[in-house]
Amino acid sequence: MGFLKRLFNKAKVKSPWVFHFNSGSCNGCDIEIIAALMPRLDLERFGVKLVGSPRHADIMLCTGPVTEQIKPRLQRIYEQMAEPKYVVAVGSCACSGGVFRGAYNVLGGVDQAIPVTAYIPGCPPKPAAITYGAYQLLRVLADMMGVEPAQLAPEFEEPAPPSPECGTIETEVAEI
Amino acid sequence: MTSTEKRVVIPPRVSIPIGPQHPALKEPGMFKLTIEGEYIVDAEVNIGYNHRGVEKLAESNTHIQNLYLLARICGICSATHNGNYAQAVEFAAEVEIPERAKYIRTLIWELDRIHSHILWLGVAFHEVGFDTAFMYTWRDREVVMDMLESISGNRVHHDMNTVGGVRRNVPDELVPRLLRGLDRLEERMKYYRDVVIYEKTFWDRVAGVGILETDVAKRTGAVGPTARGSNVPVDVRFNDPTQAYIPMMDTGDFEMVLSDRCDVAGRSVVRVVETLQAIDMCRWLLQNMPDGPIRERVRPRIQPNEVLARHEAPRGELIHYLVTNGTDKPERIKVRAPTHANWVSMAHTLRGNYLADAPIILAAIDPCYSCTDRVVIVDAEDDTMELVPLDVMRVRANKWYKMHPRREE
The missing domain is CATH 1.10.645.10 (Cytochrome-c3 Hydrogenase, chain B)
Structure with missing residues (x-):
């Protein structure tokens, strides 16, 4: 791996830009994503930045069961993202369809339309859970890019213990 | 440029689609704003990306x-x-x-x-x-x-x-x-x-x-x-x-x-x-x-x-x-839902304003697309608003899908 490539990979793990797409959700997950980026938890200290365009983003945060009307748009926006790209399904609806499973206009889960890297369940997941999910994804990214997590920042050495208030947080990272 | 003849410049009408994914909107909704220069002359609201069929599921x-x-x-x-x-x-x-x-x-x-x-x-x-x-x-x-x-x-x-x-x-x-x-x-x-x-x-x-x-x-x-x-x-x-x-x-x-x-x-x-x-x-x-x-x-x-x-x-x-x-x-x-009742007035408030003010005007009714998933078409020419009934929508949708096949089956 050349020096430039190593530098790029390090930069990608250090500062993943996320992009938020509402694929028919109820807004609950959306406001919790914003709350995770806001002063109390401040995901931006990990270098995670919310951007407005899919072309700038490395990670797409999808919320909501995919409705029939939004499916082609979702696929188009996924195609617009530059490689390497990752998709995180935030919330029970995005993971499996949740409470809307079985409705006539709902596909049930983002993975029915586009490949998903990580799932964060919860209705809606608390900002702490979203932070933890983002942290787990960054660790997996570091592994894939061949970057030592400890090289990146001191906060990557010890996983931040989820606070007891968040209940059980199960963040699964699927194999790509 | 010495001509004393008064020149009338008609700014071209430009149609700007906003959405369904847009940085200013947190939710998927599509607005087609027709502008003349900086002024909005027409607003077409196209929502329904969030239609999940809750009422049918509830039955x-x-x-x-x-x-x-x-x-x-x-x-x-x-x-x-x-x-x-x-x-x-x-x-x-x-x-x-x-x-x-x-x-x-x-x-x-x-x-x-x-x-x-x-x-x-x-x-x-x-x-x-x-x-x-x-x-x-x-x-x-x-x-x-x-x-x-x-x-x-x-x-x-x-x-x-x-x-x-x-x-x-x-x-x-x-x-x-x-x-x-x-x-x-x-x-x-x-x-x-x-x-x-x-x-x-x-x-x-x-x-x-x-x-x-x-x-x-x-x-x-x-x-x-x-x-x-x-x-x-x-x-x-x-x-x-x-x-x-x-x-x-x-x-x-x-x-x-x-x-x-x-x-x-x-x-x-x-x-x-x-x-x-x-x-x-x-x-x-x-x-x-x-x-x-x-x-x-x-x-x-x-x-x-x-x-x-x-x-x-x-x-x-x-x-x-x-x-x-x-x-x-x-x-x-x-x-x-309340947003549905406010769509009609919003098309009125948008008209005649600057394009740059469109986000705050849209935000001012506190729109909630997930509550509201119907189609309203507003026409600036004769100031009419058309609430498209379901059967007309179905006919249009069938026509549209005939031209744009969605799935390979």
């Missing part, structure tokens, strides 16, 4: 299951959908719920209003580019989120209501904590009220923008803060109170918040002052909460009935129309 669920399904219509005003459906089923079953349950239900509604209005204020600050205040408001919103979490156990979907009462009690030891939180919120909201009114960064962007005259607001059937910002006195809490709003309004301490400015500034002031009023209402509810049971047992099979339940959601009047048929499932449930 196959029991009433208890529907409480949780309808709460998930909208994440920002989930307490209103949840509570209003519980209210509708109780009206249909003709049962009276305990006094304490009424107070707790109303308390959750008012806390939800505080959280929704602070959220709106943050979004409004963000839309005019005042991000410092955006961060401040969202930090202070965490106070009310913590209060809701301590009462209901969840930050966003509270699901406090059940048919015949509420699911959780507000313990006595929690009340002082809630009152302290309300004090802190009141202090911060007074600061934001001053920011909204005296801070030029915000005021100059909203004053005189997006005018909605009183008669137009009445004619187009605007509801909620959009109507009250145009001096139309509609507020279900005052006009047709239910639950604990009845004793609260009997005290005479509360008055409807109105503004005669008719612009975005008027709507902002109405929302901020209403938040302060909601804090007072929460304090009144906590101090006057009676003792007693919190729920009444209601038989799951609801007698055949047809009811209309109204409630003042943060965005305006929310209507649930429910037909029951003697089983434990509804025959028909129809939701009319």
Whole structure:
């Protein structure tokens, strides 16, 4: 791996830009994503930045069961993202369809339309859970890019213990 | 360029599609704005990306299951959908719920209003580019989120209501904590009220923008803060109170918040002052909460009935129309969310404004697409609005899909 490539990979793990797409959700997950980026938890200290365009983003945060009307748009926006790209399904609806499973206009889960890297369940997941999910994804990214997590920042050495208030947080990272 | 002949320059009409994914919009909705130079001459609203078929799904669920399904219509005003459906089923079953349950239900509604209005204020600050205040408001919103979490156990979907009462009690030891939180919120909201009114960064962007005259607001059937910002006195809490709003309004301490400015500034002031009023209402509810049971047992099979339940959601009047048929499932449930009533007036307010003001005008009605998934087409030429009925839509959709096959089958 050349020096430039190593530098790029390090930069990608250090500062993943996320992009938020509402694929028919109820807004609950959306406001919790914003709350995770806001002063109390401040995901931006990990270098995670919310951007407005899919072309700038490395990670797409999808919320909501995919409705029939939004499916082609979702696929188009996924195609617009530059490689390497990752998709995180935030919330029970995005993971499996949740409470809307079985409705006539709902596909049930983002993975029915586009490949998903990580799932964060919860209705809606608390900002702490979203932070933890983002942290787990960054660790997996570091592994894939061949970057030592400890090289990146001191906060990557010890996983931040989820606070007891968040209940059980199960963040699964699927194999790509 | 010495010609004395007067030259008439007609700026070209440009059609700008906004959405369904757009940085200014948190939710998928599509607007086709036709502009001449910088002025908006036509606005076409195309929503429905969020249509999930909740009403149809609700017909196959029991009433208890529907409480949780309808709460998930909208994440920002989930307490209103949840509570209003519980209210509708109780009206249909003709049962009276305990006094304490009424107070707790109303308390959750008012806390939800505080959280929704602070959220709106943050979004409004963000839309005019005042991000410092955006961060401040969202930090202070965490106070009310913590209060809701301590009462209901969840930050966003509270699901406090059940048919015949509420699911959780507000313990006595929690009340002082809630009152302290309300004090802190009141202090911060007074600061934001001053920011909204005296801070030029915000005021100059909203004053005189997006005018909605009183008669137009009445004619187009605007509801909620959009109507009250145009001096139309509609507020279900005052006009047709239910639950604990009845004793609260009997005290005479509360008055409807109105503004005669008719612009975005008027709507902002109405929302901020209403938040302060909601804090007072929460304090009144906590101090006057009676003792007693919190729920009444209601038989799951609801007698055949047809009811209309109204409630003042943060965005305006929310209507649930429910037909029951003697089983434990509804025959028909129809939701009319406040945003749907405000679309019509919004097309009027957009017209004639600068393109740069479009985000704040769109935000000023506090649109909630997940509540509202229908199609409204507005034509600037003859000032008509077409609410497309379902069968016409189906014909158009079939025609469209014939030209654009979606799946390979």
